Amino acid sequence: MAAPRRIDLVLDSVKRLLRIGATANLLNLLQKQHPADLAQVFGNLLDNERQAVFSVLVERNPRLAMETVSEMGPEPGAVLLATRAAEDIAKLLQEIASDDAAALIDYLPEELSRQVLELMRPRESGQVESLLEYGEQTAGRIMNPSVFALSEDLTVGEAIIALQGSRDVEMVFYLYVVDARRHLVGVTSLRRLLLVSPETPLKRIMTADLIAVRVDTDQEEVARQVASYNLLAVPVVDEESKLVGIITVDDVIDVIKDEATEDLYRLAGVSGDERVSTPPFEALSKRLPWLAVNLVTAFLTVSVVAYFEDTIARVTALAIFMPVVAGMGGNAGMQTLTVIVRGLALGELSWGNARKTFFKEAAIGLGHGLVLGVLAAGVVWVTTREPMLGLLLAMAMVCNMFVATVAGTLVPLGLKAMRVDPALASSVFITTCTDVVGFGSFLGLATIFLQYLTPS
Amino acid sequence: MAAPRRIDLVLDSVKRLLRIGATANLLNLLQKQHPADLAQVFGNLLDNERQAVFSVLVERNPRLAMETVSEMGPEPGAVLLATRAAEDIAKLLQEIASDDAAALIDYLPEELSRQVLELMRPRESGQVESLLEYGEQTAGRIMNPSVFALSEDLTVGEAIIALQGSRDVEMVFYLYVVDARRHLVGVTSLRRLLLVSPETPLKRIMTADLIAVRVDTDQEEVARQVASYNLLAVPVVDEESKLVGIITVDDVIDVIKDEATEDLYRLAGVSGDERVSTPPFEALSKRLPWLAVNLVTAFLTVSVVAYFEDTIARVTALAIFMPVVAGMGGNAGMQTLTVIVRGLALGELSWGNARKTFFKEAAIGLGHGLVLGVLAAGVVWVTTREPMLGLLLAMAMVCNMFVATVAGTLVPLGLKAMRVDPALASSVFITTCTDVVGFGSFLGLATIFLQYLTPS
Numbered sequence: 001m002a003a004p005r006r007i008d009l010v011l012d013s014v015k016r017l018l019r020i021g022a023t024a025n026l027l028n029l030l031q032k033q034h035p036a037d038l039a040q041v042f043g044n045l046l047d048n049e050r051q052a053v054f055s056v057l058v059e060r061n062p063r064l065a066m067e068t069v070s071e072m073g074p075e076p077g078a079v080l081l082a083t084r085a086a087e088d089i090a091k092l093l094q095e096i097a098s099d100d101a102a103a104l105i106d107y108l109p110e111e112l113s114r115q116v117l118e119l120m121r122p123r124e125s126g127q128v129e130s131l132l133e134y135g136e137q138t139a140g141r142i143m144n145p146s147v148f149a150l151s152e153d154l155t156v157g158e159a160i161i162a163l164q165g166s167r168d169v170e171m172v173f174y175l176y177v178v179d180a181r182r183h184l185v186g187v188t189s190l191r192r193l194l195l196v197s198p199e200t201p202l203k204r205i206m207t208a209d210l211i212a213v214r215v216d217t218d219q220e221e222v223a224r225q226v227a228s229y230n231l232l233a234v235p236v237v238d239e240e241s242k243l244v245g246i247i248t249v250d251d252v253i254d255v256i257k258d259e260a261t262e263d264l265y266r267l268a269g270v271s272g273d274e275r276v277s278t279p280p281f282e283a284l285s286k287r288l289p290w291l292a293v294n295l296v297t298a299f300l301t302v303s304v305v306a307y308f309e310d311t312i313a314r315v316t317a318l319a320i321f322m323p324v325v326a327g328m329g330g331n332a333g334m335q336t337l338t339v340i341v342r343g344l345a346l347g348e349l350s351w352g353n354a355r356k357t358f359f360k361e362a363a364i365g366l367g368h369g370l371v372l373g374v375l376a377a378g379v380v381w382v383t384t385r386e387p388m389l390g391l392l393l394a395m396a397m398v399c400n401m402f403v404a405t406v407a408g409t410l411v412p413l414g415l416k417a418m419r420v421d422p423a424l425a426s427s428v429f430i431t432t433c434t435d436v437v438g439f440g441s442f443l444g445l446a447t448i449f450l451q452y453l454t455p456s
Numbered sequence: 457m458a459a460p461r462r463i464d465l466v467l468d469s470v471k472r473l474l475r476i477g478a479t480a481n482l483l484n485l486l487q488k489q490h491p492a493d494l495a496q497v498f499g500n501l502l503d504n505e506r507q508a509v510f511s512v513l514v515e516r517n518p519r520l521a522m523e524t525v526s527e528m529g530p531e532p533g534a535v536l537l538a539t540r541a542a543e544d545i546a547k548l549l550q551e552i553a554s555d556d557a558a559a560l561i562d563y564l565p566e567e568l569s570r571q572v573l574e575l576m577r578p579r580e581s582g583q584v585e586s587l588l589e590y591g592e593q594t595a596g597r598i599m600n601p602s603v604f605a606l607s608e609d610l611t612v613g614e615a616i617i618a619l620q621g622s623r624d625v626e627m628v629f630y631l632y633v634v635d636a637r638r639h640l641v642g643v644t645s646l647r648r649l650l651l652v653s654p655e656t657p658l659k660r661i662m663t664a665d666l667i668a669v670r671v672d673t674d675q676e677e678v679a680r681q682v683a684s685y686n687l688l689a690v691p692v693v694d695e696e697s698k699l700v701g702i703i704t705v706d707d708v709i710d711v712i713k714d715e716a717t718e719d720l721y722r723l724a725g726v727s728g729d730e731r732v733s734t735p736p737f738e739a740l741s742k743r744l745p746w747l748a749v750n751l752v753t754a755f756l757t758v759s760v761v762a763y764f765e766d767t768i769a770r771v772t773a774l775a776i777f778m779p780v781v782a783g784m785g786g787n788a789g790m791q792t793l794t795v796i797v798r799g800l801a802l803g804e805l806s807w808g809n810a811r812k813t814f815f816k817e818a819a820i821g822l823g824h825g826l827v828l829g830v831l832a833a834g835v836v837w838v839t840t841r842e843p844m845l846g847l848l849l850a851m852a853m854v855c856n857m858f859v860a861t862v863a864g865t866l867v868p869l870g871l872k873a874m875r876v877d878p879a880l881a882s883s884v885f886i887t888t889c890t891d892v893v894g895f896g897s898f899l900g901l902a903t904i905f906l907q908y909l910t911p912s
Binding site for chain 1: 467706748758773776777790803827
């Protein structure tokens, strides 16, 4: 049982052994760790420490070194790998499965990845190259092409012998059955092999009705199927229904985590592939476009406020309270938006219940506007002795929070209808909307009822 | 291969068959579906339709009906189940695994759940009750107590016979080995059983070094271990290291999804258990406290702006541009906050690289402030012909975006240090901070350089 605390102890020891140059002890410690734990330790080392530790490990235990690099994830893994010569990289990549190798090569600098592919054994570089030909985020890209398959003409006894001879294949508990031309025709399990006599034809105990995905299926759809049907793996077939690979549940977990990160990031305007480890300048440039769009919309808000410049000049108190209306609308809108975006992602919200959800959110917006508007009006009344100012604030809040929840529902649903990711750019729409309506309604109402307000 | 489109077809047919009262056809259609698909169909029916369809299914195929209820998730599942009499519920719950039954009972109205437990067979209600005794969100709560275990004294041949006799146990590919007092002593696999002769003692082919979790381990930690070590299941042991249950990877996927939802929700101030299906009034009351807290902080901002009332009264243009400073700071802060919160959740950020991340974010804040501040200043200069107003805006933006990224890093790290969820309440801190600093710095600078600004 590896509690986080244990990782910290290992990390401290690694740093210390490296500092005092105790290479043998360091290697000894490293070899006792699981690659997933080593990946976490590597992530917490400084760049130069990480390279030094990697050098020690790669010399003596290239397999563990490469498993660790795989566990680190393709981007940081490729950065670490790129510190070695192309010949080394080509040899090291043969230690891991070709889907993991492909993912790493994809993130190497272009020139280096070309060299590495040339230096790899033809069979392996061929496998990697064909994986890289599939579109990004498709089943073909994340599948492992080493899938164990049994011919439909075998008996159970022959199947068991074939199984005993297989090595290093992923997930041998789902046994896929193929015909002579490698078309996927059925599935059975190790357990079922044990329940019948060895002479039984495999065909008799296989299930012909099985779930498979195509190489061009979106990885999110693959994850949805594996998760909802509680599968441990799903076979991947090509256009001709030939078995070409397998996607296992551990890869699906990575996809689910990545998709959740993407939703979270999109709502905040961060690009999906940014990580804590992304270099500063790259992170700065990736986040800049979103802020630039927000600057443009901010000036849209400015023009709304500017339209009421005369009103503000006459009653300065309006400038003081107007951020409350816009801010509360923004918060209410983001609450709704988040529930809707997540509901869409988890499949809990669809066209069937969209109408009901819309009315629910509209009612919540009105309810919150009334409750909080009255509260805010009371505070304004007590502090400024101007009941009219409070009343205007309450009216603007009801209006803006209603608009916020309505927009928070319609914008992601509208994007979904247009087949755009509902999380993408939704929050710019919502905050622009709540800013414009918030400032506009408050200052607009104030302009209409100007004669009832005390000039400053 | 069930594309979302297929579900919609099934949904339409279900609605139509129900409307025309074609019960036999409806039942026929339902029985061809996977419980996971039926759960999705159920989620998209209106309340009265759902109850009607459930009634039809439960009479003829109680197992499929209950599997569907389980797939719907405990909360909506319990709502549907609660429409039946207590006697029915008690009998129906015996169709599913006791962990699923416990989760459903937990969400039934209190009086009903008490009745149901009394009406269940003693053995089953005992299992359910002991599961419900474990703390929420612990391994004990989500484990399945029906775990298949082999005695360490068996031979491989005897183990295979034991396996052939077992039914309905989860995940028989990890074979856990226990001693006479049911202490977990090792693990082996079906595949390894096939590779050796039947006389081999089980002890010889088992791995004694295995990963297990305790009943009181937090479910998030269970998910972390299963995900990082690429496990298909993890055994659960009690205080005395006795094997008491198993958690399979499909349950872990649910935990991972829930935790991601929780992070997303917390950043937007929505409580973790709200779903699209949550009734309007409940959703309204659950979101209200967050908005109320934001209203309080909004008045804090108001007091900052009010402090500069005289300045605003003299230069109304300040009121027009001040939302830009606060808004851009808020956006920059939320970007940083999201990256940090997600980095902590995925284990990519820890104390080891916190310092580096802090400097990176501070640099990004300064960089964005400079780039966007200069841009904004240009726009102000061109539109108002007041270079000084633009300069003040740029200075305030640099200041506020720097503060935003610094706060966006320190607040979640600080909460983490205090062992509070880093996502919880972080965004209130950040936006309050960027509002106060945004309005304060812009109006403060304007007050200092008031003589250089054109009075309105």
